[in-house]
Amino acid sequence: MRGFLEAWREALEGLPVGEFALSDRVDCVLLKGLVGQALRQLAREERQSAEMETLVPFAGDLIALEEQRRELGDVDPPAVAERLVCSP
Secondary structure (H helix, E strand, C coil): CHHHHHHHHHHHHCCCHHHCCHHHHHHHHHHHHHHHHHHHHHHHHHHHHHHHHCCCCCHHHHHHHHHHHHCCCCCCHHHHHHHHHCCC
8 A cells, every 4th residue: 555655646746736727736736635644644554553563463364364355365264263373
């Protein structure tokens, strides 16, 4: 996600905003603000995840399993159980 947002920020910085119509300049400024806000939110979430890592060391495994479930990936229940039991 960070790469996606950074790419958008770079693309927006490279636009010739001075040549745009007023309404387009406003849209560009608003979009830059939204991208910046999303990057700040992502940074906050990353800091919070890093802080929680010591308290919930198996969170990464749970998140990966949830993402796999959402993507409708194949799930091997015995392997999932073993993965969770063996988590530190």
